[in-house]
Amino acid sequence: MIVQLIISGLAIGSVYALLALAMVLIHKATDVVNFAQGEMAMFTTFLCFALLHGLGLPVLLVFLLSLPIGFLLGAVIERVIIQPIATDPPVNLLIVTIGLFIIFNNLAGAIWGYDPHTFPSLFSKEPMDLLGARVASNSVGMIVVAVLVMGSLYLFFEKTREGTAMRAASMNRRAARLMGISVPRVWMMSWGLAGAIGGVAGVLTAPMTFLDFEMMVAVLLKAFAGAILGGFNSLPGAVLGGLVIGLLETMFGALVSTAFKDTFAFCIIILVLMIRPTGLFGRSGIKKV
Amino acid sequence: MSLPRIAGYALAAVVLLALPFAGSHYEHFLLNTALIYTLIALSLVILIGYAGQISIGHAGFWALGAFASAILVTKTGAPFLVGVLFGGIVAAVFGALVAIPALRVQGHYLAIATLGFALIVQQTLFEWESLTGGRQGMFVPRPSLAGHEFTDDFGYYYIILAIVVPFFLLTVRLPKTRFGRRLIALKLSPLAAASFGVNRARYLTAAFTLSAFLTGISGALYAHMIGHLATETFSLITSLSFLTMAVIGGILSPVGAVLGGIYLTVAPEFLREFKSLQMVIYGVLLVLFMRFLPHGLASLPKRVWTGIQRRRALKTSSALPEGRSHD
Amino acid sequence: MTDRTPHLFVRDLSLSFAGLKALKDVTFSVPPASIFGLIGPNGAGKTTLLNCLTRIYTPNTGSIMFGETRVLDQPLHAMSSLGIARTFQNLELFGVETALDNVLIGALSNTPVSSIADLLGLPSARKALRDARERAHAALALMGIAEVADRTVATLAYGVQKRVELARALVTEPRLLLLDEPAAGLNPDETKALADVLRDLRDTKKITIILVEHDMSLVMNVCDELLVLDHGEVITQDVPAVVRKNPKVIMAYLGEEDSDAA
Numbered sequence: 001m002i003v004q005l006i007i008s009g010l011a012i013g014s015v016y017a018l019l020a021l022a023m024v025l026i027h028k029a030t031d032v033v034n035f036a037q038g039e040m041a042m043f044t045t046f047l048c049f050a051l052l053h054g055l056g057l058p059v060l061l062v063f064l065l066s067l068p069i070g071f072l073l074g075a076v077i078e079r080v081i082i083q084p085i086a087t088d089p090p091v092n093l094l095i096v097t098i099g100l101f102i103i104f105n106n107l108a109g110a111i112w113g114y115d116p117h118t119f120p121s122l123f124s125k126e127p128m129d130l131l132g133a134r135v136a137s138n139s140v141g142m143i144v145v146a147v148l149v150m151g152s153l154y155l156f157f158e159k160t161r162e163g164t165a166m167r168a169a170s171m172n173r174r175a176a177r178l179m180g181i182s183v184p185r186v187w188m189m190s191w192g193l194a195g196a197i198g199g200v201a202g203v204l205t206a207p208m209t210f211l212d213f214e215m216m217v218a219v220l221l222k223a224f225a226g227a228i229l230g231g232f233n234s235l236p237g238a239v240l241g242g243l244v245i246g247l248l249e250t251m252f253g254a255l256v257s258t259a260f261k262d263t264f265a266f267c268i269i270i271l272v273l274m275i276r277p278t279g280l281f282g283r284s285g286i287k288k289v
Numbered sequence: 290m291s292l293p294r295i296a297g298y299a300l301a302a303v304v305l306l307a308l309p310f311a312g313s314h315y316e317h318f319l320l321n322t323a324l325i326y327t328l329i330a331l332s333l334v335i336l337i338g339y340a341g342q343i344s345i346g347h348a349g350f351w352a353l354g355a356f357a358s359a360i361l362v363t364k365t366g367a368p369f370l371v372g373v374l375f376g377g378i379v380a381a382v383f384g385a386l387v388a389i390p391a392l393r394v395q396g397h398y399l400a401i402a403t404l405g406f407a408l409i410v411q412q413t414l415f416e417w418e419s420l421t422g423g424r425q426g427m428f429v430p431r432p433s434l435a436g437h438e439f440t441d442d443f444g445y446y447y448i449i450l451a452i453v454v455p456f457f458l459l460t461v462r463l464p465k466t467r468f469g470r471r472l473i474a475l476k477l478s479p480l481a482a483a484s485f486g487v488n489r490a491r492y493l494t495a496a497f498t499l500s501a502f503l504t505g506i507s508g509a510l511y512a513h514m515i516g517h518l519a520t521e522t523f524s525l526i527t528s529l530s531f532l533t534m535a536v537i538g539g540i541l542s543p544v545g546a547v548l549g550g551i552y553l554t555v556a557p558e559f560l561r562e563f564k565s566l567q568m569v570i571y572g573v574l575l576v577l578f579m580r581f582l583p584h585g586l587a588s589l590p591k592r593v594w595t596g597i598q599r600r601r602a603l604k605t606s607s608a609l610p611e612g613r614s615h616d
Numbered sequence: 617m618t619d620r621t622p623h624l625f626v627r628d629l630s631l632s633f634a635g636l637k638a639l640k641d642v643t644f645s646v647p648p649a650s651i652f653g654l655i656g657p658n659g660a661g662k663t664t665l666l667n668c669l670t671r672i673y674t675p676n677t678g679s680i681m682f683g684e685t686r687v688l689d690q691p692l693h694a695m696s697s698l699g700i701a702r703t704f705q706n707l708e709l710f711g712v713e714t715a716l717d718n719v720l721i722g723a724l725s726n727t728p729v730s731s732i733a734d735l736l737g738l739p740s741a742r743k744a745l746r747d748a749r750e751r752a753h754a755a756l757a758l759m760g761i762a763e764v765a766d767r768t769v770a771t772l773a774y775g776v777q778k779r780v781e782l783a784r785a786l787v788t789e790p791r792l793l794l795l796d797e798p799a800a801g802l803n804p805d806e807t808k809a810l811a812d813v814l815r816d817l818r819d820t821k822k823i824t825i826i827l828v829e830h831d832m833s834l835v836m837n838v839c840d841e842l843l844v845l846d847h848g849e850v851i852t853q854d855v856p857a858v859v860r861k862n863p864k865v866i867m868a869y870l871g872e873e874d875s876d877a878a
Contacts, residue, residue, distance in 0.1 A: 035400075084580060266405035274390055
């Protein structure tokens with residue numbers, strides 16, 4: 001029983017971790033928090049769904065396509081909407097991402113309707129044996145895919161030129177610019193990568209929760225909780241935070257009540273925000289006066 | 290006060306008092322809705338425009354005000370106005386609570402905290418069936434003053450007007466008061482404001498409390514107008530609509546709040562054909578406004594005026610002499 | 617102005633940022649109604665010290681006594697009521713507001729008004745605000761910039777902006793005035809005018825002034841005493857004439873030149 005709970009918790013936690021990863025990625029590179037990350041992921045998933053049924057493509061291909069589609073969506077949004085107002089006060093950017101949230105959430109409903117759709121899973125419906133317990137293959141699959149994505153991201157950042165350039169730009173924009181790194185390109189890449197990661201999160205969630213326009217709203221909030229837990233400035237932290245939230249929530253749901261599962265996550269958010277000191281003048285520490 | 294200004298206020302008063310006569314049932318409902326939304330927009334002008342905070346959870350305060358008033362009036366038979374005041378107070382108390390995370394965090398963290406707050410309120414009200422009727426919701430009696438029940442929205446309009454107008458005037462006056470100036474200073478430079486005596490904790494708590502109070506009153510007024518409360522009305526979408534209307538109207542301007550209130554009332558009417566795309570259009574407007582008119586519709590006259598002045602300046606400073614034909 | 621301006625006593629002040637010791641056991645005292653300079657090479661900790669004195673930073677150890685008051689027991693927003701006012705290295709003005717409204721914030725810090733009267737616009741509140749505005753005007757006039765009262769601060773020349781910041785600090789009628797690089801970006805004429813203002817404040821208003829400054833001509837000209845910091849430690853405290861000849865001081869500055877040349 002405990003093994004099943006842990007696997008379930010890690011599975012949903014993987015989705016939270018991926019989305020949290022996406023948000024922290026954008027935040028580290030551009031100082032913007034993308035409230036629409038979940039909705040963009042949902043929209044990407046719907047586009048994949050359309051390809052699946054419209055063109056009859058195989059499930060694995062559709063699943064893989066979530067990466068380039070998500071990437072394109074993120075990159076285009078960054079170029080067209082975010083770039084022109086990049087230097088505006090942060091609250092303006094916040095409101096714009098809220099606007100994007102509203103757009104994608106309702107556009108999906110307008111195009112594909114408000115009823116939930118079934119989305120095929122990559123993994124078999126047969127449960128498998130793990131550590132002596134029977135667990136859903138889908139859950140194990142989710143964890144594996146998430147680990148693969150995170151692993152690839154790690155390799156990208158550590159071993160490739162593009163990735164190293166992005167890390168440099170998020171550490172010190174000016175120095176990076178002086179080294180010939182194009183900061184606008186880094187921004188676009190960050191949004192693109194985040195979009196891709198979000199797309200994977202979406203196609204992982206859809207088989208489990210059914211695909212509908214509200215699919216990622218609660219996920220976004222849990223992912224946010226995870227990112228906050230992890231400190232919002234660290235990629236590994238975001239992953240850890242997402243996994244912890246997934247585990248805690250699943251435990252709470254099983255042991256206490258499923259009705260208040262969502263509320264539990266929000267309470268965590270508020271608790272963490274109260275205890276975590278953020279300093280009065282600026283998120284990055286003491287402002288130089 | 291100057292003569293033009295007195296004339297302006299007098300004209301506004303006459304128009305406001307005469308408006309309901311120009312329509313019937315449905316228009317009265319729309320007028321009341323616009324006033325109710327305006328009150329919320331005013332609360333956001335105070336919180337976001339003046340205090341520089343953010344909230345995407347104001348539906349939470351709206352819900353608290355609505356249910357508090359409804360419950361008090363139905364369960365204790367308290368008079369309508371007491372219910373409305375009670376709604377404002379209950380919301381205000383929670384406003385002070387929400388200020389606590391606001392003191393520790395800003396920006397997106399705060400936004401999420403307010404969102405979490407609103408969702409907790411909605412969930413709790415939904416689950417607390419004995420108090421709120423849960424899924425069924427609850428019925429709310431019509432407003433009544435001194436025994437007279439206002440069964441239609443015509444009379445109710447004047448009551449709502451009498452409540453909203455003073456709050457409008459308060460919001461207009463606030464930036465000129467000592468409190469308002471220091472609150473805005475806190476927004477513009479927290480460091481300088483604190484160095485000149487502004488107690489951040491006290492001022493932010495006051496801003497959240499005041500903002501919640503206004504929204505709570507609005508919720509109570511709404512409850513007695515609509516007659517039936519369901520928790521799904523007080524959703525994330527609602528909070529986001531509030532933010533949208535305040536931003537589109539003009540987050541720094543009480544007049545903007547009025548424009549925002551009208552917008553939120555009227556837009557669904559105009560966008561009725563586009564039913565599913567209605568919210569999409571809201572979102573698109575939000576993005577476009579932040580890009581091209583960040584201070585909302587209320588800032589349009591000023592922008593146009595500055596544009597005209599700039600063009601005039603360019604003309605008079607032109608190097609080439611204008612037209613040689615008079616030689 | 618009737619009570620004697622208290623001494624400022626700083627004892628064993630230490631502050632570390634993420635392992636880096638910014639201030640080490642800093643101890644000094646400032647006599648009343650004097651102009652006291654804080655100097656030292658870049659990174660010496662001068663602004664950090666100033667920020668501790670004005671409660672922007674909280675030191676790890678040490679105490680600061682301003683007369684009878686333990687400054688470190690007070691929150692940041694209590695500074696103005698203690699009679700401590702300051703200007704900032706990077707100018708913390710309210711850019712979108714007018715010069716007058718900027719200075720008005722200073723004036724409002726010592727304008728007691730009841731909240732109800734304030735919000736409702738009762739006559740007592742209106743009068744208090746009018747008085748505050750007059751004081752703000754007077755402060756701008758004192759700095760010789762009365763004419764920019766209704767101009768938006770962001771549109772003003774840098775030197776004028778600095779004078780607005782100083783006016784804002786002065787309108788609070790402080791007993792202790794802390795200035796962070798007041799001469800930075802000023803031309804020789806403006807610097808001379810600043811020196812005159814500072815001397816006048818010390819002599820007529822008996823204000824104690826602490827300056828963090830790099831402009832040596834101003835420092836030598838106007839300061840009664842100097843505190844020299846290097847790498848967060850006090851090197852010496854003495855009158856300018858003696859300090860300029862102190863070999864340790866010269867080494868500290870030369871050391872800075874060496875590392876610049878390297």
